[in-house]
Amino acid sequence: xxxxxxxxxxxxxxxxxxxxxxxxxxxxxxxxxxxxxxxxxxxxxxxxxxxxxxxxxxxxxxxxxxxxxxxxxxxxxxxxxxxxxxxxxxxxxxxxxxxxxxxxxxxxxxxxxxxxxxxxxxxxxxxxxxxxxxxxxxxxxxxxxxxxxxxxxxxxxxxxxxxxxxxxxxxxxxxxxxxxxxxxxxxxxxxxxxxxxxxxxxxxxxxxxxxxxxxxxxxxxxxxxxxxxxxxxxxxxxxxxxxxxxxxxxxxxxxxxxxxxxxxxxxxxxxxxxxxxxxxxxxxxxxxxxxxxxxxxxxxxxxxxxxxxxxxxxxxxxxxxxxxxxxxxxxxxxxx
Amino acid sequence: xxxxxxxxxxxxxxxxxxxxxxxxxxxxxxxxxxxxxxxxxxxxxxxxxxxxxxxxxxxxxxxxxxxxxxxxxxxxxxxxxxxxxxxxxxxxxxxxxxxxxxxxxxxxxxxxxxxxxxxxxxxxxxxxxxxxxxxxxxxxxxxxxxxxxxxxxxxxxxxxxxxxxxxxxxxxxxxxxxxxxxxxxxxxxxxxxxxxxxxxxxxxxxxxxxxxxxxxxxxxxxxxxxxxxxxxxxxxxxxxxxxxxxxxxxxxxxxxxxxxxxxxxxxxxxxxxxxxxxxxxxxxxxxxxxxxxxxxxxxxxxxxxxxxxxxxxxxxxxxxxxxxxxxxxxxxxxxxxxxxxxxxxxxxxxxxxxxxxxxxxxxxxxxxxxxxxxxxxxxxxxxxxxxxxxxxxxxxxxxxxxxxxxxxxxxxxxxxxxxxxxxxxxxxxxxxxxxxxxxxxxxxxxxxxxxxxxxxxxxxxxxxxxxxxxxxxxxxxxxxxxxxxxxxxxxxxxxxxxxxxxxxxxxxxxxxxxxxxxxxxxxxxxxxxx
Numbered sequence: 001x002x003x004x005x006x007x008x009x010x011x012x013x014x015x016x017x018x019x020x021x022x023x024x025x026x027x028x029x030x031x032x033x034x035x036x037x038x039x040x041x042x043x044x045x046x047x048x049x050x051x052x053x054x055x056x057x058x059x060x061x062x063x064x065x066x067x068x069x070x071x072x073x074x075x076x077x078x079x080x081x082x083x084x085x086x087x088x089x090x091x092x093x094x095x096x097x098x099x100x101x102x103x104x105x106x107x108x109x110x111x112x113x114x115x116x117x118x119x120x121x122x123x124x125x126x127x128x129x130x131x132x133x134x135x136x137x138x139x140x141x142x143x144x145x146x147x148x149x150x151x152x153x154x155x156x157x158x159x160x161x162x163x164x165x166x167x168x169x170x171x172x173x174x175x176x177x178x179x180x181x182x183x184x185x186x187x188x189x190x191x192x193x194x195x196x197x198x199x200x201x202x203x204x205x206x207x208x209x210x211x212x213x214x215x216x217x218x219x220x221x222x223x224x225x226x227x228x229x230x231x232x233x234x235x236x237x238x239x240x241x242x243x244x245x246x247x248x249x250x251x252x253x254x255x256x257x258x259x260x261x262x263x264x265x266x267x268x269x270x271x272x273x274x275x276x277x278x279x280x281x282x283x284x285x286x287x288x289x290x291x292x293x294x295x296x297x298x299x300x301x302x303x304x305x306x307x308x309x310x311x312x313x314x315x316x317x318x319x320x321x322x323x324x325x326x327x328x329x330x331x332x333x334x335x336x
Numbered sequence: 337x338x339x340x341x342x343x344x345x346x347x348x349x350x351x352x353x354x355x356x357x358x359x360x361x362x363x364x365x366x367x368x369x370x371x372x373x374x375x376x377x378x379x380x381x382x383x384x385x386x387x388x389x390x391x392x393x394x395x396x397x398x399x400x401x402x403x404x405x406x407x408x409x410x411x412x413x414x415x416x417x418x419x420x421x422x423x424x425x426x427x428x429x430x431x432x433x434x435x436x437x438x439x440x441x442x443x444x445x446x447x448x449x450x451x452x453x454x455x456x457x458x459x460x461x462x463x464x465x466x467x468x469x470x471x472x473x474x475x476x477x478x479x480x481x482x483x484x485x486x487x488x489x490x491x492x493x494x495x496x497x498x499x500x501x502x503x504x505x506x507x508x509x510x511x512x513x514x515x516x517x518x519x520x521x522x523x524x525x526x527x528x529x530x531x532x533x534x535x536x537x538x539x540x541x542x543x544x545x546x547x548x549x550x551x552x553x554x555x556x557x558x559x560x561x562x563x564x565x566x567x568x569x570x571x572x573x574x575x576x577x578x579x580x581x582x583x584x585x586x587x588x589x590x591x592x593x594x595x596x597x598x599x600x601x602x603x604x605x606x607x608x609x610x611x612x613x614x615x616x617x618x619x620x621x622x623x624x625x626x627x628x629x630x631x632x633x634x635x636x637x638x639x640x641x642x643x644x645x646x647x648x649x650x651x652x653x654x655x656x657x658x659x660x661x662x663x664x665x666x667x668x669x670x671x672x673x674x675x676x677x678x679x680x681x682x683x684x685x686x687x688x689x690x691x692x693x694x695x696x697x698x699x700x701x702x703x704x705x706x707x708x709x710x711x712x713x714x715x716x717x718x719x720x721x722x723x724x725x726x727x728x729x730x731x732x733x734x735x736x737x738x739x740x741x742x743x744x745x746x747x748x749x750x751x752x753x754x755x756x757x758x759x760x761x762x763x764x765x766x767x768x769x770x771x772x773x774x775x776x777x778x779x780x781x782x783x784x785x786x787x788x789x790x791x792x793x794x795x796x797x798x799x800x801x802x803x804x805x806x807x808x809x810x811x812x813x814x815x816x817x818x819x820x821x822x823x824x825x826x827x828x829x830x831x832x833x834x835x836x837x838x839x840x841x842x843x844x845x846x847x848x849x850x851x852x853x854x855x856x857x858x859x860x861x862x863x864x865x866x
Binding site: 036048052055080081083084085086091094095098150153154157158161164165166167168171172174176177280281282283285286289290292293296297 | 361363368369371372377378380467468470471476533536537549551552553554555557575577578579580581583584587588590591593748749
């Protein structure tokens with residue numbers, strides 16, 4: 001098993017190097033000069049321009065800038081935000097629990113609805129139920145997040161007044177973070193009404209962020225189920241007179257879930273990418289909104305390091321999924 | 337043990353919340369997170385809303401709702417006849433805010449004033465580099481290092497500012513956000529403990545509200561400062577709910593989740609205007625959208641050609657197409673009509689394509705570069721669309737416009753080059769309500785290659801604006817700027833488009849809130865009906 005993990009890590013290393021190069025180059029090939037971008041319409045005198053270039057290290061050769069950046073990142077120093085002048089990592093750690101909480105709820109939402117929807121569609125293959133479910137999944141998959149979010153806000157918050165428009169919790173609750181998870185912190189403070197408020201604030205962002213993964217999981221579950229349901233051992237189980245529920249729930253589902261688990265793992269990337277838009281729409285104070293704000297502020301250090309940290313998280317989760325997959329299915333680790 | 341302390345904390349919090357429930361809370365849905373809470377180090381309007389206008393005060397202040405200067409921490413001042421010495425008499429008994437992290441032992445004095453500026457001016461001051469890559473952008477942007485010679489303490493409540501050369505806008509500069517007065521005692525305390533960076537995250541000032549808490553990118557909480565020198569505010573708590581999406585901000589006011597929200601979407605303006613449940617406040621912004629002709633390249637070096645190009649543009653149709661329901665005031669002068677010295681007798685070119693056609697044909701102008709960028713600016717929501725409409729207008733007078741596109745930063749980089757050909761769309765939002773901030777920043781000879789996109793250097797105009805800079809007599813300055821506007825209109829170095837309208841959505845329960853011509857959002861004097 002250790003060898004398997006080491007193999008996987010060795011495979012990840014070139015990807016990590018690639019990502020550091022991408023994040024570094026991406027910020028530098030953007031048109032325009034970061035110093036002039038910061039100066040705004042005021043402009044900047046040539047002397048001051050030279051001084052600032054030196055301060056930010058932009059006067060160094062590009063390769064030296066890259067190695068300085070990687071060396072610092074290896075030591076956990078992801079730089080200091082140009083706008084807030086605070087360490088990027090410190091800001092990231094403050095904001096990450098909010099994103100984690102939201103993506104966790106969105107994952108649960110997409111799995112709880114996606115897996116049964118895929119199963120039902122597979123069992124009732126070709127029926128109107130199947131077509132409705134898969135049609136809806138296709139619509140969900142194609143829905144632009146920003147439009148879907150605003151639509152839900154206008155209807156449920158604006159028109160019906162059922163859900164809050166944005167934020168993580170009603171402003172009357174002033175809870176100093178303990179874990180950073182609003183749902184957990186509210187309970188730790190013993191404030192049930194704050195907990196309810198946190199849940200209510202999670203409803204719309206969870207739906208918006210969970211919609212695309214939900215559609216993907218439903219479609220993946222359906223195709224995996226269909227494949228398994230056609231297998232000989234399922235036919236045998238049926239022939240033995242087992243109840244349809246037992247055949248589907250026990251024999252078919254367990255095997256169908258293997259590719260679904262992989263899909264769920266892969267959705268982490270989708271969720272983090274979706275969080276960028278979802279958090280902006282719902283003023284959700286997580287890393288997605290932080291990245292968007294930083295792009296608008298031209299805070300290149302945050303954008304560069306934020307990209308790197310997010311990419312590292314996606315890779316770490318995928319590695320974890322690979323490992324779990326190997327634990328569930330010994331054939332994988334033998335094969336590799 | 338841990339459980340007990342958690343329970344105790346929870347109980348205390350419940351008690352606190354019970355108290356808060358009765359307090360009068362005003363919720364402002366702000367458009368972005370502040371970079372930090374030290375107004376000397378930041379440049380964004382949202383940064384200033386969250387720091388300088390809430391937590392801090394200045395020697396002089398802008399009168400609420402205007403760009404006029406009134407006494408602030410300095411209750412009076414004298415300016416020497418040569419304009420080189422400003423003597424400020426500080427108000428006695430002004431308290432700094434008492435917070436969890438700082439308990440002041442003395443009132444405001446001259447040391448605080450001197451420290452507030454010295455930290456920005458003097459590279460030897462340990463606070464000059466207290467944050468990484470600190471640039472003091474506004475202080476240097478307003479040329480303060482060039483003008484300020486020294487600050488002198490006369491006594492505890494008298495402080496003198498000595499200048500290297502007279503600078504009439506200096507008083508207005510001292511009302512700006514970067515000139516907020518900070519506590520030297522607090523700085524000393526942080527320096528002793530080595531926690532200098534806390535100065536930007538745990539602010540202490542003498543303003544109407546004191547800092548309570550900031551949850552990054554989410555909520556900023558303030559409480560009314562009970563010992564504020566102008567008296568405690570009517571609202572008890574002020575909350576900034578950071579809401580970057582314009583639609584969400586609007587919905588939050590409509591849903592009663594916030595009381596005031598700035599910058600609604602232009603597309604929502606029409607429906608908000610007819611909505612009886614809120615007040616939609618509007619005001620002409622302290623800005624100007626314009627198009628600079630490069631006056632150094634023939635035939636644009638001829639004033640009659642520049643006039644003809646401007647005459648050929650149907651300005652009203654252009655404004656209607658660009659600003660739609662949000663509206664904008666057609667510009668007559670470079671400065672907006674809300675600013676003092678605006679010359680009402682100067683008129684912009686009337687739309688006259690026939691007259692223009694003749695002049696342009698005589699000058700042999702058949703092609704021109706017309707510059708557009710991708711960025712939405714308050715003074716021009718769509719450069720590209722504007723370029724297309726101007727292109728169509730110019731086509732009617734026989735001039736083919738070649739639209740040049742660049743990304744915003746590159747755009748300005750290329751645009752300010754002295755050999756840049758053609759007409760360049762740009763604009764400006766004022767900083768301090770002083771006309772110098774428009775005339776000198778945008779069209780002085782010294783600004784060529786920096787922010788004078790017309791590369792226009794007119795001796796007569798230059799003499800007037802430089803003279804206006806060195807005298808502090810407002811009546812005389814007004815006369816000089818009025819004359820400068822006449823020359824500007826005659827020489828037409830730029831096509832003046834419009835001053836855009838700025839909107840704020842305010843709940844019906846809010847009273848006393850005023851929009852500010854400088855584009856800042858301040859809540860002193862604001863009240864809320866229960």
